[in-house]
Amino acid sequence: MKTATSYTALACIVTLTLLFFASCRHKELCYGHPHGQTVRLVFDWRYINDVPGAMRVFFYPVNNSRRTEPYVFDVSALTRAEGSEIFLEEGTYQVVSFNIDTEYILYRKENSHLEFEAYTQGRTLTLNSSQGGKTSTKTLPLVGTPDWMCRASLDEVHIGSVQGESPKQIVLTPRSAVSKFTCEVRGIKNPGRVKGVIGTLSGVAGSLFMGTGTFPAAPSTVYFDGEMEGGVVRGNFLVFGLHPQAVKPEDKVLTLYFRTDAGISAFSFNVGDRIEIEEDDGHYVIKANVVIEGDIELPSPIVSDEDGLVVDAEEWDAVYIDIDINI
Known part of the structure; x- marks a missing residue:
């Protein structure tokens, strides 16, 4: 009787230990995986006659403790209807986009939303x-003198942590x-x-x-x-x-x-x-x-x-x- 009781207690201890370590491993994996969402970028060219070939898009985190530098993507501007898909961590972002087929325009302080400046030599x-x-x-x-350039911006874009759903669509409307x-x-x-x-x-x-x-x-x-x-x-x-x-x-x-x-x-x-x-x-x-x-x-x-x-x-x-x- 005592032997059976000892085996039962030992089995319980082993089971609890396995559950504990499994739980710990799950938390570590979850903590290390960035929560975010797939985003589809779409350009609305209603104000531009000659559509450029490619656009650069900056996503500046707003009060994001996990990331301070912006996300930067170069995407084709010709994908009008289908857009381009990217992944962003959850949070709030300020967005700036412009064409990159210029020759004489220079840029400085790209990591700062307020100080990011386009200038010429x-x-x-x-x-x-x-x-x-x-x-x-x-x-x-x-x-x-600068080249021709168009620009689009959004003040606040909220990215959640949604899996298994259709990508969130962000529409950028460039103007000269x-x-x-x-x-x-x-x-x-x-x-x-x-x-x-x-x-x-x-x-x-x-x-x-x-x-x-x-x-x-x-x-x-x-x-x-x-x-x-x-x-x-x-x-x-x-x-x-x-x-x-x-x-x-x-x-x-x-x-x-x-x-x-x-x-x-x-x-x-x-x-x-x-x-x-x-x-x-x-x-x-x-x-x-x-x-x-x-x-x-x-x-x-x-x-x-x-x-x-x-x-x-x-x-x-x-x-x-x-x-x-x-x-």
Whole structure:
């Protein structure tokens, strides 16, 4: 009788021990496995005429103790109806998406939703001039023109822990993130002397914060190449936008630099009150255009070796050109 009782007690102990270890192993496996959900990303292209080939999507965790860095996915933008499936851990996310087929746009601080910034390579315009036997130098920081870019964002996306159900669908609706600026300056006399034209426009946004869609605090000046045809100079380029702080006519200045055999002449125009704004139908945020009826006669200057203009950028060779103007 005692022997039977001992075997029964031993069997109970062994059974409880096995259950205990099985329970422990189950908890460890459950703890190490990320809870999440399969998500289907779908792009709604109603506001974009020319659909890009691929998009990059950032998912920024909001108050997630398990993960601080964003999830980043490159997906085909052409899968309109079926979408692209990804897996995300449960939590709340802020979402930013943009096309990645650009050449001139750079990015910094991608891990921060608020500080993630798209920008272009900086340039420097250096003007040297002589007056009364004295040489002076003026340096102007410039930004380059961006490529065409579209952008989409969502403030709060909640991901649960659902298994065995249809994927959660997230719809991203991209819109253009750049504006187009065109300018036309007429009345250029002696156009045959012109060997090249460059231009600058102040009062523009030099970058774009991708998470919020806002501009930096201070406006910038953009550099662009001009085209000369007869007595007319035309400029056609993209910008992140016209800066909202540049509200006065003198805050937006268009300057043209004409290169001739004799040197360089510069002519500036306040264009803040001459810009015509046109809402675009799907390719740009806005179209800005300015037409100037000028009366510009290019002089035949006398220049010295000390006078010059330098347009420089990282990884670019400096270009030294004679200049005949006082800046």
